[in-house]
Amino acid sequence: MYETRVNLKHLLEDIRDGYVMPIEEVIIVELVANALDSQAKNISFFIDVLEKSLTVVDDGKGMRRIAMKEYHNIASTTKQRGQGIGFAGVGAKLSLLLAKEVVTESKGGHNSRTATIWHLTSDNRAPWKFAVFSGKVKTSRGTAVSILLENKDSPLLSRDFIINTLKKNFLPLFLPAFQQKIFKFIYPKGVSFYVEGEKIFFNNFSPQDPRMFFVKVKGRQRAVSGFGFLAKAEQPLPEEMRGVAVSTFGKIIKRGWEWLGLDVKDPFIFGVVEAPSLAEILTTNKTDFLQDAASLKKYYKYRKAIQEAALPVLTGLGEEILTTDKRKSFGALSKEIEKALFGLLKDFPEITSLLGFKKSASGGAWKEKLGTVVDFIEQANKQKSTIEQTIETKDESALPQKTSSAKSKQKKSPKITIGFETNDNPEILGRMLENTIWINKNHPAYPRALSDGFESWHILLVVAWVLAGFVEQEKSPLEFISQFFSAFAEERQASLFPRRSS
CATH class of the missing domain: 3.30.230 (Ribosomal Protein S5; domain 2)
Structure with a gap:
């Protein structure tokens, strides 16, 4: 008789605690995962309520006698990190914590047939021995694991539990597409x-x-x-x-x-x-x-x-979202837009009323007022009109604020906010309501830019196109757009807009 000489129970409990699901679910998932790793095409579950046993049979590659010996070493596996979806035959090994004994039978090719009986007798003793092959594996190759349970009420004896576990953890395998x-x-x-x-x-x-x-x-x-x-x-x-x-x-x-x-x-x-x-x-x-x-x-x-x-x-599907990754990058993008607009004030001073810039006391360079000039906001609430949402965003600054005896320090609202809406008119690229530039996600260019990874550039185009409508009549909107992108290019961050290979 062979015997595992480690504190196997403690080791198995540590492995069990590494999963967030119940141990019974882990056992099924791992038995299936190892069967799939062995190229099984059919995986069958047989329940015997009277014997309090669950048998899982697959038609994978199976094991020969030498592999069966290694199978009983809790620290041994032929798999390496990055290979397969099963872990070291742990389904059968964790079964030792719930079972009177675990019987494994396998056909490993070339007419090899082998079987073992394994059980946990104490914290550090888990004897196993070769046994008579009973023929649970009907195919030319494959493995059968029979778990003889202590508890007659174990979920492993429930047909519904097994089916629900399979569908929960292996859903794609049930879908023909x-x-x-x-x-x-x-x-x-x-x-x-x-x-x-x-x-x-x-x-x-x-x-x-x-x-x-x-x-x-x-x-x-x-x-x-x-x-x-x-x-x-x-x-x-x-x-x-x-x-x-x-x-x-x-x-x-x-x-x-x-x-x-x-x-x-x-x-x-x-x-x-x-x-x-x-x-x-x-x-x-x-x-x-x-x-x-x-x-x-x-x-x-x-x-x-x-x-x-x-x-x-x-x-x-009608979902209005921003990715959490893009919220972070949009924060940097707003700063770059601010800098680009700041560079346009000399040639287009008429936009200062939109941005909250002012000239220095000496009448020379333009200075930015305290607070954020350009920022992004969440999309409009579907239950409210765009105008209502914009007004709410603006009026939040009018709510009572905590004050001290000293001069009240309030964070100023951004002069321009950028948001996203789904406009009923797909021909509208974007528009400005109150102090918000709304980017129309229903415009055909937006989903294309999104799928091609150019969403940030689409935002820039809409911002420039909308603001170009506010330049003086004798000035060219196209010239404004051209200068905006030139100014932005000088301030761009390589990490935010990496150059794309042609």
Whole structure:
């Protein structure tokens, strides 16, 4: 008999605590992930309530006798960081914390058949031994893991729990569009799941008007680096379906909007995006992405590509958003616009009334008044008219402020604000109401600029075009626009507007 001579229970508990989901869910997810890594096409679950056992069978590559020995070493794995979506056979190993014993059978090719029985007898003893192969694996190759549970009420004995766990964590594998568009290159024959001999489908998953999109990462040889969809639900979504999920090789890694740098307010919008190459930067336990410099560079490169693909779709679904990344860059952009306009005051002094500039006491150079001159605001509230929203933004400065006995110090409102609206007239590039320049997202040029990565330049064009309408009649609006871009070019920040290769 062979025996593992480490504090296995403590080690397994540490691994368990590294997951945010219940241990029963982790066991199913890891057993499936390892089956997929072994190129399984069919994964089956069999429940025996009387025996209190769950058996998971796949038709993957299987293991031969020497690999089966290493399988029982908790610290051993043939996988390396950046490879696959499963972690060191941890599904079976974590089962030791819940089971009387774990029986593993495998066919590894060349007529090899092997089986073992493994159980945890104390904190530091987990004996295992080779056993008689019972024939649970019916295909020429594959693996079967049988978990004989202590608790008759374990969720692992629930058909619904197993099905819900599969759909929650491997949703893309149930959707035909993903197989047709991207998984055909990874799983040529597809992947099928069975519970008690019944094939599992996602029949009740039919989002209204799903918007499909491809993800293209610049610099990669392959034209398509990912595929996804976004849709709007008709009813409130369960927690596990909210936001957008990112998956790799069919396994969902993250959910929500924060990972994508988006602030989507509509709770009914949801979706999934599959990016196979992100498997290369998964952590060792395959539950998150690596945080080293090289991995983050790749992660942000993919995130930007997903943003560019998803933003026009979100706009089409009626969502008014700014990315959190762009809010930061817009702060720098507003300063650059201020400097560019400041440089135009000599030739176009008529715009000083808009910007709040004044001449120095000596009558020489122009000086900027204290406070922000140009700033960005959130989009107009859909429930209110654009004019109402603009007036509210302006009137906020009139609200009572805390004062002291000393001179009140109040932050001055910006003289010009820049916002976004969806105007019913798609021919309007932008307009100015009160002190706000509204950029029309419904103009055909806006979504094109957004998808091509030129949103900031589109903003500049609209600002220049709108303000050109305020120059004196004898002056040329085109000359104003030309000088504005010349002034901006002198002040531009290379980090904000990197030069693009032709």
